[in-house]
Structure formats: C-alpha cells, structure tokens
Amino acid sequence: MPDTFQLEVATPERLFIDEQVLQAELPGRNGQLGILAGHAPLLSALGPGVLSYTRYDRQQFLAIDGGFVEVFENHVRVLADHAEFSYDIDVAAARRELDEAHDALRSAQDAPASEAANHAIAKAQARLDAAARSSGETASS
Amino acid sequence: MPSLIDLRRRIRSVKNMQQITKAMKMVSAAKLRRAQEQAIASRPYAGIMERVLRNVAAAARSTEETADLPLLQVREEKRIQLIVVSSDTGLAGAFNSNLFRMAQRFVDEHHAAELRIEAIGRKGRDYFRRRNFNLTGEHVGIVDKPKYHQAAEIADEMIRRYRDAETDAVYLAFNEFKSVMAPNLRLRKILPVELPENADLQIDYIYEQPPGELLRTLLPRYVELEIYRALLESISAYHAARMTAMDAASSNAGDVISDLTLTLNRVRQASITREIIEIVSGAAALG
Numbered sequence: 051m052p053d054t055f056q057l058e059v060a061t062p063e064r065l066f067i068d069e070q071v072l073q074a075e076l077p078g079r080n081g082q083l084g085i086l087a088g089h090a091p092l093l094s095a096l097g098p099g100v101l102s103y104t105r106y107d108r109q110q111f112l113a114i115d116g117g118f119v120e121v122f123e124n125h126v127r128v129l130a131d132h133a134e135f136s137y138d139i140d141v142a143a144a145r146r147e148l149d150e151a152h153d154a155l156r157s158a159q160d161a162p163a164s165e166a167a168n169h170a171i172a173k174a175q176a177r178l179d180a181a182a183r184s185s186g187e188t189a190s191s
Numbered sequence: 192m193p194s195l196i197d198l199r200r201r202i203r204s205v206k207n208m209q210q211i212t213k214a215m216k217m218v219s220a221a222k223l224r225r226a227q228e229q230a231i232a233s234r235p236y237a238g239i240m241e242r243v244l245r246n247v248a249a250a251a252r253s254t255e256e257t258a259d260l261p262l263l264q265v266r267e268e269k270r271i272q273l274i275v276v277s278s279d280t281g282l283a284g285a286f287n288s289n290l291f292r293m294a295q296r297f298v299d300e301h302h303a304a305e306l307r308i309e310a311i312g313r314k315g316r317d318y319f320r321r322r323n324f325n326l327t328g329e330h331v332g333i334v335d336k337p338k339y340h341q342a343a344e345i346a347d348e349m350i351r352r353y354r355d356a357e358t359d360a361v362y363l364a365f366n367e368f369k370s371v372m373a374p375n376l377r378l379r380k381i382l383p384v385e386l387p388e389n390a391d392l393q394i395d396y397i398y399e400q401p402p403g404e405l406l407r408t409l410l411p412r413y414v415e416l417e418i419y420r421a422l423l424e425s426i427s428a429y430h431a432a433r434m435t436a437m438d439a440a441s442s443n444a445g446d447v448i449s450d451l452t453l454t455l456n457r458v459r460q461a462s463i464t465r466e467i468i469e470i471v472s473g474a475a476a477l478g
Binding site for chain 2: 058060061062063064065068078079080083090091092093094095117118120122127129131
C-alpha cells in the first residue's frame with residue numbers, strides 16, 4: 051500500500067495545492083476527518099475550519115470555508131469556496147472580523163441574519179485557528 | 192485633384208490611427224492570455240465538481256431524494272429569466288451584436304412567456320434599456336476581471352428568485368471562446384438544473400451525509416460555477432474578437448495608406464511634369 055496520496059485543494063479561482071502528502075485532516079461537517087493513504091472512496095461536505103496536511107515531516111495549515119471533499123483512488127480532492135494559507139492570514143483583520151460578526155449576531159433580528167453571522171464567526175474563527183496552530187507548530191519545532 | 196498638403200495630412204492621420212489599432216490589438220492579446228489563464232485555473236474545480244455531481248445525483252436518484260429539491264423542480268415556463276453576458280466596451284466587431292441578435296430571437300420565440308433580463312456588461316444594459324425590456328438587474332464593471340464572488344452573488348439572486356417561484360426558468364446567453372477567429376454563441380438553461388446523466392463508472396462512495404443533502408448544497412454551487420465560467424468564457428471571447436477586429440482595422444489602414452501614397456505620388460509627378468512643360472514652352476517662346 052502506498053504511504054502517500056495526492057492532495058488537491060481547488061477553489062473556483064485556482065488550484066491551491068496539488069502535491070503528495072502523508073496525512074491530511076479536514077473539517078468535515080459532521081466532525082474532523084483524518085485521511086491517510088489508501089482511504090476508501092468518500093464524499094463529505096466541509097464546514098468552515100482548518101485543513102492541515104503533512105508533507106514529509108512538515109505540517110501546513112489552511113483556513114477553508116465550506117465546500118466538499120472527494121476521496122477516490124488515493125486522490126483527495128477538496129473543493130473549497132475559499133482557501134487561505136496560514137502564513138497569508140492577517141490575524142488582526144481576522145480578529146476584527148470575528149468581533150464584527152459577534153456584533154452582527156447580537157443585533158441579528160431574524161433567522162437568516164443570525165445564520166449569516168454564525169457563518170461569519172466560524173469563518174473568522176477558522177482563520178484565527180489556522181494562524182494560531184501554524185505558529186504553535188513552528189514554536190515547538 | 193486634392194492638393195499635396197491635404198494628401199500628406201491624410202496619410203499622417205491614417206498612420207496615427209493604424210498605430211492606435213495596432214496597440215489596441217496588442218493590449219487585447221495580452222488580456223486574452225490573462226483571461227485564458229484564469230479560465231484554465233478554474234478547470235480543476237469545475238472538473239471535480241462535474242464528476243462529484245454526476246455521482247451524487249445518481250446516488251440521490253436511486254434513493255429518490257431528488258424529489259423535494261427546489262432547484263430541480265421543473266415548472267411550466269411562464270416567467271423566464273434571461274441572463275445576457277455582454278461586454279462593457281465595444282470595438283470588438285460583431286461580438287455584442289451577434290449576442291443581442293440571438294437574445295432577441297430567444298425573446299421572439301418565447302413571446303407567450305413573461306421575459307425578464309439580467310444584463311451583465313454595459314453594452315447589454317444599454318441595448319435592453321433602449322428597447323424597454325424588463326430589466327431585473329444590471330452589472331457593469333465586473334466583466335473585465337470576473338471574480339468568483341461576483342458571479343456567486345448574481346447566481347444566488349437567481350436561485351432565490353427561482354426558489355421563491357418568481358421565475359420558472361433561467362437561461363444564460365454568452366459568447367464562448369472557441370478560437371481566436373470566431374466566438375461561439377451559447378444559450379444554456381441553468382435553472383432548473385438538469386442533472387447530468389448517470390456516470391459510466393459508478394463510484395461506491397462512503398457518504399458522510401445523505402446524497403440528497405449533499406446535492407442540496409452542491410446545486411447552488413454548480414449554478415454559481417456555471418455563471419462564473421460563462422463570465423470567463425465571455426471575457427476571453429471578447430478579447431479574441433477585439434484582437435481580430437483591431438487586426439482587420441490595422442490592415443485596412445495599411446490599404447488606405449498605400450492608396451493615398453499612390454495618389455500622392457501621381458499628384459506630385461503631375462505637378463513636376465506641368466512645371467517642366469511650362470519651363471520648356473517658356474524657353475521655346477523666347478528662342
């Protein structure tokens with residue numbers, strides 16, 4: 051059995067990642083999905099969250115916003131609405147967005163508005179988490 | 192007979208024009224390359240989306256989970272929404288006029304239905320506004336550098352209208368980039384979504400969520416993607432058409448220049464001949 055698999059992360063605007071990795075962890079809608087080589091075919095919706103993957107011994111983090119993952123024939127293909135590498139994330143801006151989203155949630159009048167606010171919170175939180183986990187990783191290594 | 196000075200002036204002005212059209216052609220060539228790169232960059236996403244949708248649709252169909260999805264609901268087409276993707280600027284030959292002719296034909300064929308138009312691009316907005324069409328929305332300034340979220344906003348509005356039964360069908364009219372020489376006119380129905388036929392190879396996925404639920408979140412994205420791809424195709428086709436138009440204009444200017452130069456030389460020669468005759472006949476009169 052091969053011990054690596056091909057990870058592709060695509061957004062509508064570009065192909066983000068296309069490389070051989072050892073392990074990947076995805077923010078599935080029903081909980082975190084850990085994937086290793088030789089995984090059975092799988093389809094799942096993704097929630098906003100942190101996608102991490104290990105290439106050789108280095109771990110990378112991405113904040114992604116929703117989408118899908120397809121696991122098939124040792125290819126893991128992620129369709130994300132939006133993706134951002136942890137080192138591209140502007141932490142201050144993400145924190146500001148998080149605060150704004152919390153404000154929006156407090157002042158939300160109807161269900162769709164609070165749903166949108168909750169989504170914005172999850173998105174901003176995912177970006178903060180990705181940034182925090184990647185800096186934690188570099189600090190410990 | 193035009194004077195020498197007039198001819199020289201005209202030649203100079205045509206030469207200036209030719210320089211401008213040549214420059215515009217080069218600009219469009221560069222923009223075409225960029226637009227195509229963007230189109231190529233969206234291909235992996237579109238390819239995966241297509242395959243996943245095919246499989247999920249087949250799985251959902253087999254468990255009859257497709258019945259209550261609003262975006263698959265086929266209704267009698269009484270109110271039709273037509274999205275026309277034109278360009279903001281002209282100078283691209285028949286790029287827009289061919290598109291409008293197709294849209295007009297579509298309108299004529301569906302005269303029984305109530306038709307609404309969503310205009311993307313300034314040219315389309317002006318055209319349909321002048322003819323007093325029922326415009327539901329206009330998007331100017333987005334076609335030059337299409338961004339996914341802009342396409343998504345348009346798509347989400349279309350989806351909302353369709354779900355609320357404000358419209359019964361949504362069609363998309365745009366120029367597709369086929370080759371640099373000729374764009375390909377396309378007219379596609381995007382809502383209700385027509386699910387692709389069953390896959391040749393049915394993949395036996397583990398579904399984390401029921402296929403019906405996956406399909407429910409996949410379908411809006413599919414519509415968004417279709418509009419985004421149409422915008423990308425349209426901008427590539429636009430720059431290709433503009434390149435062709437500017438190339439024709441440049442070679443036309445070249446023809447005009449050589450005609451004018453020929454006339455200039457004739458006029459110049461005629462005046463020299465006349466002067467020589469005058470001198471010779473003057474000398475003859477003296478002698």
